[in-house]
Amino acid sequence: MPDNLQHRLIGESNAIGEILEQVSSLARISRPILVVGERGTGKELIAHRLHYLSARWQGPFISLNCASLNESLLETELFGHEAGAFTGAQRRHSGRFERADGGTLFLDELASMSARLQEKLLRVIEYGEFERVGSQQAIRVNVRLICATHEHLPERVANGLFRADLLDRLAFDVITLPPLRLRQDDILLLADFFAQNMAQEFNLPAITGFAPDIQQQLVLYPWPGNVRELRNVIERSVFRYAEPGRPLTRLCMDPFASPWRQTPEPVVDEAEKIPMNWQEHMAEYERKLLMKLLMSCHYNQRSAAQRAGLSYDQLRGLIRKHAISTRPPEMRQHPT
Ligand SMILES: Nc1ncnc2c1ncn2[C@@H]1O[C@H](COP(=O)(O)OP(=O)(O)OP(=O)(O)O)[C@@H](O)[C@H]1O
Ligand SMILES: [Mg+2]
Numbered sequence: 001m002p003d004n005l006q007h008r009l010i011g012e013s014n015a016i017g018e019i020l021e022q023v024s025s026l027a028r029i030s031r032p033i034l035v036v037g038e039r040g041t042g043k044e045l046i047a048h049r050l051h052y053l054s055a056r057w058q059g060p061f062i063s064l065n066c067a068s069l070n071e072s073l074l075e076t077e078l079f080g081h082e083a084g085a086f087t088g089a090q091r092r093h094s095g096r097f098e099r100a101d102g103g104t105l106f107l108d109e110l111a112s113m114s115a116r117l118q119e120k121l122l123r124v125i126e127y128g129e130f131e132r133v134g135s136q137q138a139i140r141v142n143v144r145l146i147c148a149t150h151e152h153l154p155e156r157v158a159n160g161l162f163r164a165d166l167l168d169r170l171a172f173d174v175i176t177l178p179p180l181r182l183r184q185d186d187i188l189l190l191a192d193f194f195a196q197n198m199a200q201e202f203n204l205p206a207i208t209g210f211a212p213d214i215q216q217q218l219v220l221y222p223w224p225g226n227v228r229e230l231r232n233v234i235e236r237s238v239f240r241y242a243e244p245g246r247p248l249t250r251l252c253m254d255p256f257a258s259p260w261r262q263t264p265e266p267v268v269d270e271a272e273k274i275p276m277n278w279q280e281h282m283a284e285y286e287r288k289l290l291m292k293l294l295m296s297c298h299y300n301q302r303s304a305a306q307r308a309g310l311s312y313d314q315l316r317g318l319i320r321k322h323a324i325s326t327r328p329p330e331m332r333q334h335p336t
Pocket of ligand 1: 006007008009010011037038039040041042043044045046150190227228231
């Protein structure tokens with residue numbers, strides 16, 4: 001397996017250990033596998049690993065995001081077309097199935113595929129052959145299929161949106177990736193990996209880990225965007241705040257955060273973050289709201305109090321309680 005940084009899989013949690021074992025054993029048999037999990041949990045990474053650990057590793061690994069194309073484009077991308085098959089089809093085009101011959105085809109986000117294409121896909125899996133659009137001639141291919149989705153396919157089957165027989169065929173076995181918030185053991189490992197890569201790739205100062213409060217923040221945050229979100233936060237923070245030979249003392253969780261941001265974050269989102277501890281959660285919520293209030297009033301405490309319907313003293317009390325800096329970020333000497 002190529003030790004390509006881009007495809008290196010980090011994780012020492014039990015959950016990841018079990019998944020890696022499952023992947024190694026499934027890689028050996030050329031059967032369709034379905035990889036499921038929330039967005040950003042590493043589904044594509046697992047598909048790569050299944051390919052590179054399989055006997056097909058020297059064959060092509062071809063992928064296609066099915067959600068990004070309309071029905072007819074998806075059809076020609078999957079199965080190809082003959083010259084003259086439709087207006088504008090000047091040359092023969094080989095589809096992803098043909099290009100993946102001898103290797104692996106990774107179909108990402110296939111849950112919303114139309115009923116007609118589902119039927120065509122079922123036929124390829126069943127008989128190993130298909131026709132290009134505009135042709136009657138059957139083409140035989142030897143392709144291992146790996147599919148991924150963040151949707152709940154059995155529910156789509158129950159609602160008549162996905163074929164039960166196709167799901168059966170696609171899912172010889174299912175690999176379910178846990179959300180990052182349920183494998184907290186991996187968060188700091190991943191964070192460290194992403195920080196080192198970022199520093200190496202862009203020749204930035206190498207940090208020496210993360211300050212304790214930053215570690216705590218990383219571990220407790222619920223990461224709705226999972227590993228992809230963690231990667232972005234770490235890379236952005238290293239880029240902005242890394243100092244050579246020092247631990248990182250500051251994170252940039254939200255690149256949109258600015259006193260001038262146009263639309264406030266919807267308050268309902270806060271409720272979706274799982275309260276690990278009710279009081280901590282509420283205090284954190286209050287702190288964030290207070291910071292937003294101050295920013296929106298350009299750190300003028302009288303107008304902030306007025307805007308929130310608080311007395312000046314009440315506002316000052318809250319600021320003290322949360323030890324919030326009342327100076328605009330651009331005027332602070334030391335990051336808070
Ligand atoms: N265990 C891991 N170790 C290292 N990097 C990881 C790991 N899991 C995910 N990543 C990284 O996180 C990012 C998202 O992973 P990936 O694209 O595989 O997720 P996905 O589940 O396919 O997401 P989506 O549902 O949005 O398509 C990638 O940059 C990937 O390299
Ligand atoms: Mg993906």
